[in-house]
Amino acid sequence: QKEVEQNSGPLSVPEGAIASLNCTYSDRGSQSFFWYRQYSGKSPELIMFIYSNGDKEDGRFTAQLNKASQYVSLLIRDSQPSDSATYLCAVNVRGATNKLIFGTGTLLAVQP
Amino acid sequence: GAVVSQHPSWVICKSGTSVKIECRSLDFQATTMFWYRQFPKQSLMLMATSNEGSKATYEQGVEKDKFLINHASLTLSTLTVTSAHPEDSSFYICSARVTSGNAYNEQFFGPGTRLTVL
Secondary structure: OOOEEOOOOOEEEEOOOOEEEEEEEOOOOOOOEEEEEEOOOOOOEEEEEEOOOEEEEEOOEEEEEEOOOOEEEEEEOOOOHHHOEEEEEEEEOOOOOOOEEEOOOEEEEEEO | OOOEEEEOOEEEEOOOOOEEEEEEEOOOOOOEEEEEEEOOOOOOEEEEEEEOOOOOEEOOOOOOOOEEEEEEEOOEEEEEEOOOOHHHOEEEEEEEEOOOOOOOOOEEEOOOEEEEEO
């Protein structure tokens, strides 16, 4: 079982719709969860992080965390074509190393 | 957010040569930096964790004698790919973890270095 799993997509949504990106993780002791956006040929850009159960909102983005189900998601409201990218879920590995384990990413395509 | 730079942004070299990639945190100090490699259409794979003033910690399967890491200051880490071969061609990305007040381990990424070995 992979440590961090994401559907590779592509996830296609029309402009203005809500895009829902999902991620599951295997280490129940994981404490911090991150969403990064990566445009083709570029390095990842941090969108937001979450560490408590529930929702965290930042502009058009909402991260949702459910530790009991080992599930974290990212909602993008009013999706724009410029949101088209690969979204990477990353989980902080429990322990002293501060490593992040990345999922394979979900490709989002927002159709104008 | 914190700014991380990498140099060079791309490099083409002949097989057997060595290539050095620099990673700098521009507006913060980074006790810990990370080196990743990303092949086309694949996710980031952590190669090693670079700790200022001590030896790097390499992930399983990464040859420490081939990928030399030096973290001589709180703002600079270098990765040297020694005796590069075509299979080392990849996108190398560093990240830095803000040292102070960072309870959640956010990592900020550099722009990446695309290495092509002929």
